[in-house]
Every structure is written in structure tokens, then in C-alpha cells.
Amino acid sequence: MKFPDNFVFGGATAAYQCEGSTLKYGKGKVAWDDYLKKEGRFSGDPASDFYHQYPIDLKLCRDYGIKGIRISIAWSRIFPNGVGQINQEGVDFYHRVFQECKKQGVEPYVTLHHFDTPDALHKIGDFLNHEIIDQYTNYAKFCFQEYHDEVKYWFTFNEVWPIAVNQYIVGSFPPAIKYDIPKAVYSMHHMMVAHAKAVLAFKEGKYPGQIGIIHSLETKYPYNDNEADYQATKNEDVLANQFVLDATFLGEYTDETLTIIKRLVALNNGTFRVDLEDLEIMKKAAKLNDYLGINYYQSHFIQAYDGENDIFHNGTGDKGTSRFRLKGVGERMFKEGIERTDWDWLIYPQGLYDMIMRIKNQYPNYKAIYITENGMGYKDEFVGGKIDDTPRIDYIRKHLSWILKAIDDGADVKGYFVWSLMDVFSWSNGYNKRYGLFYVDYDSQVRYPKKSASWFKQISETKELDKIEL
Numbered sequence: 001m002k003f004p005d006n007f008v009f010g011g012a013t014a015a016y017q018c019e020g021s022t023l024k025y026g027k028g029k030v031a032w033d034d035y036l037k038k039e040g041r042f043s044g045d046p047a048s049d050f051y052h053q054y055p056i057d058l059k060l061c062r063d064y065g066i067k068g069i070r071i072s073i074a075w076s077r078i079f080p081n082g083v084g085q086i087n088q089e090g091v092d093f094y095h096r097v098f099q100e101c102k103k104q105g106v107e108p109y110v111t112l113h114h115f116d117t118p119d120a121l122h123k124i125g126d127f128l129n130h131e132i133i134d135q136y137t138n139y140a141k142f143c144f145q146e147y148h149d150e151v152k153y154w155f156t157f158n159e160v161w162p163i164a165v166n167q168y169i170v171g172s173f174p175p176a177i178k179y180d181i182p183k184a185v186y187s188m189h190h191m192m193v194a195h196a197k198a199v200l201a202f203k204e205g206k207y208p209g210q211i212g213i214i215h216s217l218e219t220k221y222p223y224n225d226n227e228a229d230y231q232a233t234k235n236e237d238v239l240a241n242q243f244v245l246d247a248t249f250l251g252e253y254t255d256e257t258l259t260i261i262k263r264l265v266a267l268n269n270g271t272f273r274v275d276l277e278d279l280e281i282m283k284k285a286a287k288l289n290d291y292l293g294i295n296y297y298q299s300h301f302i303q304a305y306d307g308e309n310d311i312f313h314n315g316t317g318d319k320g321t322s323r324f325r326l327k328g329v330g331e332r333m334f335k336e337g338i339e340r341t342d343w344d345w346l347i348y349p350q351g352l353y354d355m356i357m358r359i360k361n362q363y364p365n366y367k368a369i370y371i372t373e374n375g376m377g378y379k380d381e382f383v384g385g386k387i388d389d390t391p392r393i394d395y396i397r398k399h400l401s402w403i404l405k406a407i408d409d410g411a412d413v414k415g416y417f418v419w420s421l422m423d424v425f426s427w428s429n430g431y432n433k434r435y436g437l438f439y440v441d442y443d444s445q446v447r448y449p450k451k452s453a454s455w456f457k458q459i460s461e462t463k464e465l466d467k468i469e470l
Contacts, residue, residue, distance in 0.1 A: 001401070010417040011070070011422075016047075016074065016114070017420075042431060046442070058106055069101065070111060070373075109372070113136065113158065155212055156211065180268065195248070197281055203288050219300075220233045221299065226304075232330030235329045238256070251285060294359075300332045302331065304330055350470070353402035368412045370413070371399075374399050377433040378434055389450045405470060
């Protein structure tokens with residue numbers, strides 16, 4: 001049970017979830033600022049105060065054998081309004097972070113967009129507005145040019161489907177619209193065009209390093225062994241997985257994908273048409289991705305459903321309260337015998353293996369895979385200066401075991417980034433949902449290594465994992 005010597009064990013973060021200083025040092029607004037203020041439940045400040053604490057966090061990486069860190073650049077810290085005037089203070093901040101990464105021997109893996117379109121652009125439609133594609137591309141080009149000496153590994157977007165589903169179907173992200181499948185589809189499509197344009201710009205600029213995209217992929221299984229459940233499973237898989245995977249690796253949508261997407265859009269009084277120029281851009285970029293990042297937390301078991309839309313988002317950790325019933329798609333079910341977290345996320349590590357192997361077989365031009373997020377949201381208890389998060393260790397161990405099986409079965413998986421490096425702000429879930437290897441006291445901003453941090457250090461340094469039954 002040994003990983004390749006060059007396998008990267010890393011920790012993941014995101015700008016809005018860890019930096020704090022959301023409206024300081026020249027940073028422009030994002031939609032979350034007003035949305036969270038209106039909700040009145042929590043704030044993105046100070047989060048983990050990475051803006052000031054990054055030397056401490058990067059030293060913890062060095063001390064605990066964490067060789068890579070996922071960092072996102074906040075678009076509005078560079079361009080406060082998304083376009084136009086540059087905030088030099090923000091530009092310099094990321095230079096300092098990357099220089100500290102080098103000092104501590106930690107490789108930065110940098111994401112350009114992690115749920116935080118600048119508010120000025122979000123207000124004119126975000127990625128529903130075709131004009132945002134070029135504005136994003138110009139921002140990406142600036143970053144490639146500015147940081148090419150410091151960053152070797154780039155990701156264009158983090159989680160295209162979750163952005164769309166939470167903004168326009170679940171309604172838990174701003175602008176908090178519910179049950180609008182046409183908007184979700186167009187948002188995803190435009191992000192995939194923006195991804196393609198950024199990849200082409202990177203390759204045409206002959207910048208050193210590599211580039212890819214991160215998708216949150218949740219394997220779908222039929223709840224019952226019948227034709228209706230198989231069709232419902234295919235519906236949700238196409239909407240959540242196959243649509244973005246086709247765009248990434250084929251640069252177009254297969255007939256199967258288009259048939260299902262157009263039917264779902266039509267059921268919601270919409271149409272879906274692909275601009276031929278956009279399709280040409282996507283097809284050019286499809287051959288140029290250097291890797292795929294997979295964020296994986298759970299899988300779903302899908303049952304046929306004929307009723308109206310009915311979704312309830314469990315954002316508080318009140319186990320058993322979530323519902324996801326989407327008209328024309330299907331209903332997510334809790335499968336008997338499969339554990340789930342307090343937030344109703346099924347703990348099903350085989351789903352990660354199945355997704356990796358699916359990509360290997362269905363999209364053989366994938367080149368390489370990084371597991372860019374995987375971890376367990378848990379209500380960690382701080383007792384006597386220690387945090388015993390053994391369930392998190394068990395969760396990670398099981399997922400790493402299935403990754404090893406995928407490698408043994410021929411998949412090229414190059415690294416694993418635990419979500420998250422330290423505890424961070426968790427969007428609609430606030431601060432009681434903790435993922436980090438390091439516990440953050442949000443009042444004092446002191447970091448405390450959890451039991452999982454010491455365990456993860458051992459795995460990273462030895463590349464060995466205890467054998468468990470799969």
C-alpha cells in the first residue's frame with residue numbers, strides 16, 4: 001500500500017474562505033459580502049486570517065510534511081471591479097505568499113476562480129452574461145504574466161457544477177435563485193468556454209508550467225434496480241458530471257448529453273443553443289488540458305421522481321434534514337447501511353474510485369488527475385488543548401486506499417489535497433463545520449494541530465498506507 005515517490009500530499013484552501021480582510025487592502029466586493037450581511041448568520045471576516053497568518057500556515061505545511069498547497073487568487077483583490085484599475089497591494093500580497101511558499105518548500109497550486117466573481121460583474125449576470133468570459137480571460141492572462149516565475153500549476157475554475165447548482169437550483173449561493181435549470185446550464189457552459197479561452201491563452205503565451213480545471217464529481221448510482229431509477233440516475237449524472245466532462249475533454253457535448261440537457265431545459269421553459277465560435281474554442285482547448293482536478297466528498301443514490309421541485313439545504317449539521325428532489329431529474333436517497341456526515345453527505349469512498357476509472361475509460365485524453373479536495377466536515381471538539389478527530393483519519397484513509405487501487409488499475413493520479421489545510425469559513429455552513437488538519441481558534445487565530453495532522457504527516461513522508469479491506 002505505497003504511493004509513488006513523486007505523489008504529492010497537499011492541503012487545500014480558498015481565498016474567500018481563509019484570507020479574511022474581505023474589504024481591506026484595496027480588495028473589491030464579491031457578492032458574498034452583501035449576501036452574508038443580509039443573512040446575518042456569519043461573515044467572511046476574519047475567517048482564518050490567512051492574509052496575515054500565511055507565514056504560520058506555510059511553516060505548518062513544512063513541519064507536517066505537506067508538500068503542496070492549493071491557494072486561490074481573489075479576482076477582486078487584483079481587479080476590485082473585475083476589470084480596469086489594478087490593486088497593486090493585492091498583486092503584491094500574492095507575490096509575498098508565493099515567495100513564502102518557496103522559502104518553506106511548499107509548491108503552490110493556484111486556482112483563478114473559487115466561487116468569488118467580483119461583485120461588479122456578478123451584478124450584471126455573472127457567467128450568465130457572455131461578456132464575463134472575456135473579462136475573466138483578461139484577468140487570467142494578467143495572472144499568468146505576473147506570476148509565471150512563481151507558479152507552475154494553475155487551475156482555471158473550482159467546481160463549475162456546484163457554482164451553478166447552488167446559485168440557480170438550490171439557492172444557497174448568491175443570487176439565491178431556486179429551481180432554474182436553464183440558468184444553471186448556461187452558467188456552466190459559459191464557465192467552460194472561459195476555461196477554454198484561459199487554457200488557450202496560457203498555451204499561446206508559452207508560459208512555463210501546466211494548467212487544468214477542477215470539477216466536483218459525485219458518482220451517481222440507481223437506488224433501485226429498475227429502468228426508471230436508471231434513467232433518473234443518467235439524468236442527474238449528465239447534468240452534474242457528464243456535461244462538464246464532455247466540455248473539458250471533448251470540447252463539445254455528445255448526442256446523449258445534449259438530448260438530456262435540452263429536455264431538462266425545455267421542461268423548465270428554456271432552450272439551450274451552443275454558439276459555434278464558442279464550440280470551436282472549446283474543441284481547441286480540449287486537447288491542451290494538462291490534468292484534471294477532482295473534488296470528491298460524496299456520491300448519490302438516485303430514485304425516479306415525478307413530483308415538483310423540493311430541495312432543502314442542510315447548512316447547520318442537523319442530520320437527516322436535507323432533501324433534493326428535482327423535477328424531471330430524480331430524487332437523492334439515503335442508502336441503508338452507508339454512513340453520512342452531520343450535513344447528510346454520504347461517506348462512500350468507492351465512488352471516488354469509480355469516478356477516476358470512469359474518466360480513464362470514457363475520456364482517455366485526460367492525461368493526469370489530482371484529487372484537489374477530499375475531507376470530512378466534522379464538529380471538532382477542543383479538549384485540553386487537543387483535538388481527537390479519529391473519524392476524519394478513518395475517512396481520509398479509506399479514500400486514499402481507493403485512490404491506491406485506482407493507481408494500481410492504471411489511472412494516473414498524481415496527488416491528494418486534503419480539504420482543508422486549516423479550518424476555514426465554509427460558505428453557507430459558516431464556522432461549525434470544520435475540515436482542517438489544523439484547528440483554528442477564530443478569536444485568537446492560534447492554530448492547533450489535530451490528531452489527523454500528525455497522521456497525515458506520516459503518510460506524506462513514508463508514502464505508505466495501512467492495508468484495509470475494500
